[in-house]
Amino acid sequence: MKTQEQIVINLNEIINNTIEGILILQEGFIKNINQPLLEILGYETKDELIDKLATGVLIPTSVEKYIKYNEKLFQEISLITKDGTTIPVIIKIKDIFYEDKEYKIIFILDLRELKEKEKMVIYHSRLSAMGEMISMIAHQWRQPLSTISSMLTRIKLRNNTNKIDKDFLNNSLSDINKHIQYMSTTIDDFRNFFTTDSKKELVSLNEIVAIVFNMIEKSFSSLNIKIEIENKNLQKKHLPKNELIQAILNILNNAKDAFIERGISNPLIKIYFEENNQTQKIFIEDNAKGIDEKIISKIFNPYFSTKNKKNGSGLGLYICKNILEKDNLGEVFVENKNLGAVFTIIIN
Template sequence: MDNKYLDSLFNNTIEGIIIIEDGFIKNINNAMLDILKYEKKEELINKLATGILIPNIHKKFLEFNNDIYEEVTLFSKNAEIVPAIIKIKDFEYENSSYKILYVLNLTELKQNETLLIEQSRMAAMGEMISMIAHQWKQPLASIAAAISNLKFRLEIDKIDKESLQNKLVDMDKYIIYMSETIDDFRNFFKKDKEKMLVSLDYIVDISLEMLNKPLSNIKVTNKKIKLNKLYIYKNELLQVMLNILNNSQDAFSENKIENPTINISYKETHDEQIIIIKDNAGGIPKNIIDKIFDPYFTTKEKRNGTGLGLYMCKTIIEKHFKGEIKVKSEKQNTSFKIIINKFI
């Protein structure tokens, strides 16, 4: 096998390859040049590898085809940030030690992930609009009744200042409630631009308030403990909570559970905070429980389920909170455990 053939093989691989000696780039293939938007190898050869490769402060790894890859950030020629995963091998050649880096570009994958998150949010928006209508129905009916009562009193000329004042106070309360409700939902659909210092139980409280009407016939227990506040993306975690609680509510309805209950509890360790949501909505069949976090897997075809809800919950918790989401189902009970890394 001649050098010309090996050189052709080196330059026509799908993944990028960098050969490093003592921290300096000694060779680079064409796929790597494309990833970094360089035209010639000479622009990078004998330059420090740290000029293009930025390790993450907290090392992140993922498994692919039984190999472990490290997630890193690359810096392209035009100063763009390129997400990537790398695998490093040590090898010896002519009494010299080298490192060979195999690089896979994650840009398209990250873009698709962002699109999926937005698609999931849009699917949730339809449900949220229905919830807003449900939340507003009672206060609107109360305001209409108060107005009708006042009109009747005016017509028969039997209205007094005190009763008028009381009716106006009641209507004002309903309007404030409706305003707060719409603000809650509007804030949910804002894209988080920065992390907020909040406690997990506060986010759970918001989710329960937003689902107040849909969950009104369900006994919800929220067993709070003292939790340290975390710098996190509030709306991301809120999306996870709303999805899981909505799934429980749907399961209660579908399975016609007579005494529906949801129990929410918390745990805190040195490294993690945990939310546990447990319901008695009928459980998850063993033949599908391993699939519920897969993209586009749904048991709600008749109700236009997208199959993205739990997949996005898993993606959000793993990618944005460096955590994990687990599910366990026994008999009629299902519990979701949301594990969040405190040092993200």
């Protein structure tokens, strides 16, 4: 029969060879810590932390955040290392009793690698959309370039016939400048979309939708897809503008693909809003005949696609959900309604 000392030694060997960090607390004080967590925190020995308050290394968020990992719900917090660096982690807490004393055992999983992979998936999704974006830029620029060319031809014709006057020239140059400014704004919208900087900006949801509309208007209208946007001003919030642009673009492009694949006549997308003291909502409704009820619960899963292999990566709607749910920004839902699907984006 194994002695108590042997059991303790074997237990320490087990917890020191897990991929998870393990912390054992009693009344908020650290009583044990495994080697993987020591390495994450940058400490050399347990003695530096034993009998210290756990708040010296665990930083709860101001608002409780939970994420799903391997189909289980975990709380997301931060660790603070010996050198003051903060690390995103998920934790699971269990109450245990040993020798008539109550302890808390905290299982900790480092999220840094997962977060980096998440960023790369979103960035590569943007890059994969670059070809489509270039096509959209071409649609946005075709009309102003044609107008500028026409104006320059008229200026040249009048100049050759000595019929040019100052007012005509000034008005023409002013109009040309307006079209050039429009093109400059358009390219800025696309350039900003591809930046990896996801800093938050004070912006309203209807302003974000307007940016998206300006990016896709010509491309969608060339396919006879009509977009109706409710004229409603919403309160400005500090939001990750570029990431929300990507989320809305993904939903709209999904609708566009459904229109094309199903040969929908008079394709229509309606975008409307709701706002209260707690949340803001965007509704994106199409008339593309909806989503099969057998798969509607799966469309936000990674690599799930109803499109053929050539046109579908299965990441668009997954990334949309990921963007909304990370950092407790909000949620996204879909349901069939009337003649199509309605995507609802909720911003907390």
